[in-house]
Amino acid sequence: MTHQAVAKVIVNPAAGAGKSIKHWPQIKRQMDRLGIKYDVVFTERVGHGIELARETAAQHYRYIVAVGGDGTINEVVNGLLSVPGQQLSLGVVNTGSGSDFVRSLGIPRNPDRACHHLLSDKRLLVDVGVIEWGGIAAGRRYFVNAAGVGFDAEAVETRRRLPGIFRGPVSYVVGMFKTLASYRNKSINLKLDDSAEISRKALSVIVANGCYFGGGMKVAPGAELADQLFEVLTIGDIGKFELIQAFPRVYKGTHITHRKVRVDQASMISLSSDERLLLQADGEIIGEGAFRFSLLPGALSVIV
Numbered sequence: 001m002t003h004q005a006v007a008k009v010i011v012n013p014a015a016g017a018g019k020s021i022k023h024w025p026q027i028k029r030q031m032d033r034l035g036i037k038y039d040v041v042f043t044e045r046v047g048h049g050i051e052l053a054r055e056t057a058a059q060h061y062r063y064i065v066a067v068g069g070d071g072t073i074n075e076v077v078n079g080l081l082s083v084p085g086q087q088l089s090l091g092v093v094n095t096g097s098g099s100d101f102v103r104s105l106g107i108p109r110n111p112d113r114a115c116h117h118l119l120s121d122k123r124l125l126v127d128v129g130v131i132e133w134g135g136i137a138a139g140r141r142y143f144v145n146a147a148g149v150g151f152d153a154e155a156v157e158t159r160r161r162l163p164g165i166f167r168g169p170v171s172y173v174v175g176m177f178k179t180l181a182s183y184r185n186k187s188i189n190l191k192l193d194d195s196a197e198i199s200r201k202a203l204s205v206i207v208a209n210g211c212y213f214g215g216g217m218k219v220a221p222g223a224e225l226a227d228q229l230f231e232v233l234t235i236g237d238i239g240k241f242e243l244i245q246a247f248p249r250v251y252k253g254t255h256i257t258h259r260k261v262r263v264d265q266a267s268m269i270s271l272s273s274d275e276r277l278l279l280q281a282d283g284e285i286i287g288e289g290a291f292r293f294s295l296l297p298g299a300l301s302v303i304v
């Protein structure tokens with residue numbers, strides 16, 4: 001740790017389809033100009049952000065800055081929260097494509113302006129979602145913005161495999177339409193808090209902490225990051241043509257009045273299916289299976 005450094009900066013050079021590393025010199029200049037004292041490390045592979053944030057949580061910094069997109073933020077949060085009693089606040093300088101968490105928070109998406117924001121003394125205690133699953137590969141993962149099973153997760157998987165010409169937010173829409181060609185709605189078992197389990201044919205079930213998702217879709221307009229509740233959005237047995245027709249409404253959040261969309265609020269959720277059920281969290285593929293969701297109220301301090 002450098003003498004006097006107050007911040008640890010974790011840069012994902014690969015975020016924003018590789019553009020993040022090109023933003024770094026300007027971000028560095030801006031932080032230096034603002035007099036922020038920091039140490040910097042670069043992630044070298046998937047999951048490295050978790051390790052780096054975990055190490056940082058045990059050191060004497062005042063805050064940790066994620067330079068990247070939603071996946072980078074997710075890794076940093078997972079590293080921080082794996083250390084009991086950690087006290088660091090999270091700052092975000094967005095260089096990602098989707099940037100949904102910063103949209104939900106109202107932090108500037110522009111990296112220069114986000115650097116200024118790091119000097120703010122305002123903090124928001126954000127709820128953190130917990131996903132748990134059993135079986136041979138039993139595990140647990142935190143998320144801060146949104147997680148979903150079904151179509152949205154498969155679109156995330158498709159998006160990751162798109163050729164480099166589809167960069168930026170457009171990759172979300174391309175991933176979605178490519179997935180739509182072969183996707184079949186699934187029978188999903190859903191249990192909210194203490195209510196009885198129900199089974200529904202659905203396109204997707206989305207568990208939202210923040211209101212934005214998929215690169216600017218206002219998927220859960222009523223979701224708030226610090227209200228100790230998830231919004232659970234069930235997009236029912238909708239046909240492809242009907243979905244394409246209704247799709248533009250998701251950018252304004254008016255899709256929630258569609259007759260095949262249902263919105264619930266809950267803090268404990270279980271999701272399973274007899275079919276392949278893929279889960280994404282903060283735009284990262286978590287895996288397949290049955291999942292339990294719970295919430296840690298106000299567990300993450302974010303510089304806002």
Ligand SMILES: Nc1ncnc2c1ncn2[C@@H]1O[C@H](COP(=O)(O)OP(=O)(O)OP(=O)(O)O)[C@@H](O)[C@H]1O
Pocket residue numbers: 012013014015016017043044045046047048068069070071072073075095096097098099100282283284
């Ligand atoms: N050095 C690296 N090389 C390749 N991938 C990396 C590296 N470091 C981190 N990653 C991975 O890069 C992926 C993408 O990061 P991130 O989600 O932050 O960017 P993005 O996809 O552009 O943003 P968004 O999720 O906001 O659209 C994450 O899965 C992360 O684990």
